[in-house]
Amino acid sequence: MEIPKTYDPKQAEESHYARWEREGCFAPEVNADADAPAYSIAIPPPNVTGSLHMGHALQHSIMDVLTRYHRMRGFRTLWLPGTDHAGISTQIVVERQLKKEENQTRHDVGRDEFIRRVWEWKEQYGGEITRQMRREGASVDWSRERFTMDEHLSRAVREFFVRCYEEGLIYRGPGMINWCPKDQTALSDLEVDKESQAGKLYYLQYPLKGSDRRVTVATTRPETMLGDTAVAVNPNDERYAELVGRTLILPIVGREIPVVADEFVEREFGTGAVKVTPAHDPNDYALGKRHDLAQVQVIDQHARMTREAGAEFEGLDRYEARERVVEKFEESGLLEKVVDYEFAITKCGRCRTVIEPLISTQWFLKQSELGRAPLELIRERHEPRFVPENPYEKVYTNWLENLYDWTLSRQLWWGHRIPAWYDEKGNVYVARNEEDARRAAGTDKLEQDPDVLDTWFSSALWPISTLGWPDEDSADLQTFYPTSVLVTARDIIFLWVSRMMMTGMKFRGEKAFDDVFITGTIFDKHGQRMSKMKGNGINPLDVFDKYGVDATRLVLASMGSTDTRWNDNQVESYRNFANKIWNAARFCLLNSEGAQVGKGFEGEPATWSLHDRWIVSRLNKTAREVSAAIEGYQFHEAVYALYHFFWDDFCDWYIEFSKEEVLGAVAGEQLSDAATESLSAARSRVVTILEQSLRLLHPFMPFITEELWLRLPGVGADLMHRAYRSADVSPTIMLAEYPRADAALIDEQAEAEMQAVVELVSRLRNIRNELGIKPGESINAVVIADDESLRDKFGASSGYIMRLARLESLRMTSDRNEVPRASARAVLAGGAEVAVPLEGLIDFEQERARITREREKQEKELQKVEAQLSNPQFIARAPAEKVEELRQRAADVGQRIKALGEMLEALSE
């Protein structure tokens, strides 16, 4: 068999995914066990315009580990993929293309044609990310792929809207909203970002009517003064007490405006008097409502001044108007001062344009009502369970405690159109379809609301709508809801996570997911957030090309919920790990004649040799650790356990020990039947451990494990989990059973004995290195142990020890005097010593120094331990088991010191 020396990830990555998908391995239907428990994950649907970034790769790696693990465990497993129509982003992408290719705007082609073009674009270019997910190895069920604008999901959206409208949770009316002057649409509070910005605070004086007195107000936005309809002060502020109820003359405009008292105003800030612009500031809007103030709109949807701002300003951009207003104040001597001031500015989350708060008639959802059930659930039962719990449970809870109305409508064309129709008189009919609306209105002359819904409105339904809701009897809904876990980034806990909980509780009476796993954030190597604008993003596809998908997945999975700076070294080390796996398998396969997976471990474990009992014990412990770690979302622990089991235990020791038995006959030599049988058995054992290891690794490294597994002797359908055995699919590791730990095979004694052997070999290697003995030179070693059973144990493994430490001979004795003076020595656990006679090679002084150093180290340790043991408080209060443990250690260290002292004596003679 030809097996290259270096693993080529590309080859494996291109070999298996298409078959898995074609044969239906990802679909839950592959599971024939009627009693199988369900495990389901709804993917956070990436934007249809999007392409894969590190954040996706991170989330997908974790979801795929969970999915593949549970599938191998026999769960009826569904990971449901799909994409989001991403209203504004997609609309802009297509508008840009229209402009570039035909020099037209969406208004030139008209709404229907534009929507047709968007669909066309989606068919042609959309979903690039779904191809990239196949590259990642994501085991999603493509047969259930959904898009938020699918007919079925759109029906769910209308159902959601109509029901909430009927219950009074959704209403239409004027309100203060965030308006993006560039995108020309309303936005919810979650779609805007606050940024701090260096600006100026302008102190403006407003004359008191019928007096020389002036009231000074401070503002960062002087242009809005044209729309002022009051000045407010704190009711307890003596400075202004006598002014409350009196009238001011608004400069430039000449309007008479009242001075009102309101608790909202803080005495300490600015001058303690606030100009009130109800039409252009959310706080002023609320204040204006309380005091029944007029709303004067002086800025329009394009952020230009309106006619109401006055002829002098009409048509000016808001920033031009600002300069003009300030000039006018200066001219009239009403500008008191201007100071530098840093303040927060609200920007459109998408295009970064400064938001203009406007009063506008929009559709709103009373979130506080919908949020009640999720709030109770998290408070009383801590559901869903957040991982990590801290800080996310609290963040989520605080959010639900402070819900406000959600601005639903968007002045866009691409999206779910609001299911509301108006008759000629302007009466509104909200209905599931136009026919129902007509029936309700009693006329055909209806016009549908031109606006569409916030993209997150359909996202809020994702877990239920993708499973079939509003068809309550949908089989998928029955089987897979609630979903098992949601894996996502922290920045959409409010925007999305909380809202899915709201709809799930409302329409299904159940949480949308049992657990919520929040991933960490990946930064660049300088600790900066990766972003398109900064251009510091690392493309996961490039990393796949360079190091392979499996290696990248290991890095991502082990990051889990930790914020991490990206570091290629880490991927490189896992690339090396993949190569290690490849070569371990290569060794097994080159020596696999006569071997069979699953054989070789016949009979009672007590009859097996030490290293067999040991590796089986280690394997079972690892299986136990890895399963517990995955189920507890501690992915780094799982990866760590797998890495060290495979590399340290299996490769460094088990394979090395097995070589003697596995390499077999020299060419041409005729083996006896018994020898052939034991050779095959030994080879089977190595291959069996390898096969189990590959299964354990598969959820993390799907490609290399499948590639190697299929090459192992004796793999086939009978190794698949019983739930999949009857399925019409080719044998595949992804449907094999995930190894379960068998407590009966965990053998602490074997592990301790093996550890002693490992220590002996390590001490001998250390001596070789420290004394500069050439690798080719053989040495002799003597183990001195009073304990006979210890001598027997080393004796039983002496062949292995000799080979790994490159010894000419290994002798056991209880008599120290048998060892020549000119020996290098080391202490071992259990009161044993090892000596290497090296006549002529020993520099006595150097050797004494080496041992003295070691003794000093041990003495320091003994001091520490004895200090603790001589503390009566410790003896009295520490658990007896701890005290005993420490006594043991003191004894062991004491013994080592004694032995080291004797060695020094021997060297001094």
Next chain:
RNA sequence: GCCCGCUUAGCUCAGUGGUAGAGCACACGCUUCACACGCGUGGGGUCGUAGGUUCAAGUCCUACAGCGGGCACCA
């Protein structure tokens, strides 16, 4: 202003009250018949600072510092 997180080896990060860890990097030695993407050996840490609780603190508590994040306010 309120809340939260982080601070451990040169770097990136694990660490569950009881002997401080990994990978990479570093030093030395190796074409040992799976693997130089490898093998062997070694050096490197008063766990941010100061207190406290405890027989015992990297781990729990308090304060402080630095870095990062969220929420509110910002006229």
